[in-house]
Amino acid sequence: KAGVTQTPRYLIKTRGQQVTLSCSPISGHRSVSWYQQTPGQGLQFLFEYFSETQRNKGNFPGRFSGRQFSNSRSEMNVSTLELGDSALYLCASSPDSFNSPLHFGNGTRLTVT
Amino acid sequence: DQQVKQNSPSLSVQEGRISILNCDYTNSMFDYFLWYKKYPAEGPTFLISISSIKDKNEDGRFTVFLNKSAKHLSLHIVPSQPGDSAVYFCAAMRVTGGGNKLTFGTGTQLKVEL
Numbered sequence: 001k002a003g004v005t006q007t008p009r010y011l012i013k014t015r016g017q018q019v020t021l022s023c024s025p026i027s028g029h030r031s032v033s034w035y036q037q038t039p040g041q042g043l044q045f046l047f048e049y050f051s052e053t054q055r056n057k058g059n060f061p062g063r064f065s066g067r068q069f070s071n072s073r074s075e076m077n078v079s080t081l082e083l084g085d086s087a088l089y090l091c092a093s094s095p096d097s098f099n100s101p102l103h104f105g106n107g108t109r110l111t112v113t
Numbered sequence: 114d115q116q117v118k119q120n121s122p123s124l125s126v127q128e129g130r131i132s133i134l135n136c137d138y139t140n141s142m143f144d145y146f147l148w149y150k151k152y153p154a155e156g157p158t159f160l161i162s163i164s165s166i167k168d169k170n171e172d173g174r175f176t177v178f179l180n181k182s183a184k185h186l187s188l189h190i191v192p193s194q195p196g197d198s199a200v201y202f203c204a205a206m207r208v209t210g211g212g213n214k215l216t217f218g219t220g221t222q223l224k225v226e227l
Contacts (some may be wrong), residue, residue, distance in 0.1 A: 043202065045214050095216045106154070106156045
C-alpha cells in the first residue's frame with residue numbers, strides 16, 4: 001500500500017503570498033489531519049477532515065484553511081504568508097477505526113522570505 | 114499549556130543496552146497514547162500505541178508502559194541499536210471525544226552509540 005503522499009516537498013514563497021499544499025492519504029483512509037512543525041513550537045495540530053467535513057480545528061488564525069475532496073485527498077491553504085509560517089507541514093491519515101494510529105507523510109517544507 | 118511533556122530533550126545510550134524514554138501528561142481525558150519516531154526531513158513514523166484500559170503493550174523490541182494514576186508513560190527499547198537514533202515523540206488523544214487530534218510532546222533525541 002502506498003503511504004501518505006504530500007506535494008510539493010519544498011516550497012519558497014514571499015511574505016504576503018498565498019500557498020496551497022496537497023495531501024493524498026493512504027487508500028481507504030477517510031480521516032486526514034494537518035500538523036505544523038517548527039523548532040520553537042514542536043508539532044501543532046492544525047485541523048482534521050473526515051468525509052469532506054472539518055471535524056476538529058486547532059488554534060491557528062483564519063489564514064490557515066483546508067478542505068477535503070470526495071476521494072479523501074486534502075489541501076491546505078495559507079493566505080497572506082508571514083515569516084513565522086515557515087515550517088514543515090505534515091499531513092496524516094487514518095482509517096478512523098477505534099484506536100487506529102495516524103500515519104504521516106514526509107511533509108512539505110515551506111520557507112517564507 | 115503543554116498538556117504532553119517530554120522533559121528530557123536528549124538521551125544517549127550504548128548499543129545493546131535499554132533505552133527508556135519518558136512522557137508525562139496533564140489531561141486526564143486522554144485515552145489513547147502513541148509513540149512516533151522521526152528522522153530529519155521525514156514525517157513521524159508510528160512505533161507503538163497503548164489504550165488507557167491497558168498498562169503495557171509490547172511489540173518486538175518496543176514496550177510502552179502506562180501509569181494512569183501518575184499520568185506517565187514510558188517507551189522501552191531493548192536492545193537499543195544504532196538505527197534507533199532519532200527523535201522520539203510521545204502523543205496523546207481523546208478517542209472517545211471523536212476525531213483524530215494528536216497532542217504531541219516536544220520530543221527526545223535518542224542517540225545510540227557503538
